[in-house]
Amino acid sequence: MAGTWSTQTELGAAHALTARQVGTHLAALGLKEGTRASESAVAQGLARDARLRDGTVFFVWHTERVTALLAGQGVTPAVPTAPTTSAPSSTPSAAASRRHDKVVATDGSALGNPGPTGWAWVDQTTGETGSGGLAHGTNNIGELLALREALHHAGPEGDLLVRADSQYVINIATRWAVGWRRRGWRKGDGKVPENLEIVQDILAALEARAGRTDFEWVRGHAGDEHNERADALANAAARAAHG
Structure with missing residues (x-):
């Protein structure tokens, strides 16, 4: 299905x-x-x-x-979902285009989860793309790597909109990482966060930005051109890592 x-x-x-x-x-x-x-x-x-x-x-x-x-049952996602339409737009909204100097879509993939893993970003402003993979990882690792590399690509200047279909990653970037750091890089249950080194890299990149960084949740596999392209690139990178 x-x-x-x-x-x-x-x-x-x-x-x-x-x-x-x-x-x-x-x-x-x-x-x-x-x-x-x-x-x-x-x-x-x-x-x-x-x-x-x-x-x-x-x-x-x-x-x-x-x-x-x-x-x-009244259990809703921690990050509000974006409104859906019968024909999802292939480009950012006019309001998003006015507000942001750069718009980047990200996605990650792991074959078998865990398994060979890929990550990718698509710069919706310039058409540039980036992707890569590793021999073994998880979907979450792929999603985190995609965000980290997208932030490196975007650089510190200008207002940035990151569009991702992973609420887990958006929560880390916008809420959880700061709290984990405040507790000495421990979660609420006292455990060390998963993929801590990548999370720390992401937080450092976000805090180094001079421009504003916003996040938009995108429903995956729903026809959004840039999300689909990032997904295809991430899957290709995972397959290449599989050898």
Whole structure:
């Protein structure tokens, strides 16, 4: 089924909840039984199994459909979603173009998640692109690398709009990283944040910017030209890293 897939941890990050809290909501919806997705969830295409490299089986959830079901229970994403239209625009809105000197779309991809990983950015202002990959990583690592490299490309001057389909990454850039640093690079549960070195690089790049940096959430795989192009470049980079 078309769409993106998220682990329970990623769903939690998108909604500013722990994985356990998300699990409680999924169970209340009849989508989870114990540690496993319910047969009904699998039959409806809301969940499917995935495997780690060592063969361990875990479940991933259809991001868009499960997010909609959670919203029906009053559980909404931590980052407001952008309004959708029947024909998504292939260019930034006129208001965004007036407000920002540069607009960049970012995306990341991991084959198998975890697996060979790619990242990419597309400069909607100039048409330039950048991409790269690594032999092993996760979707979140790819998304974070895409943002870090997009910030390096944009440089410190001018007002910048970053358009990303990862609420996890937008939350890190706009909210969580500063709080983690305030607590000595610890999350609320006392654990060290995942992918800390990349997160620190992103925060340093953001704070070095003289211009304003804004973020816009874009629904993935919904026909946005620049998001689709970044996704294709990231997937190509992941395949190349796979060898």
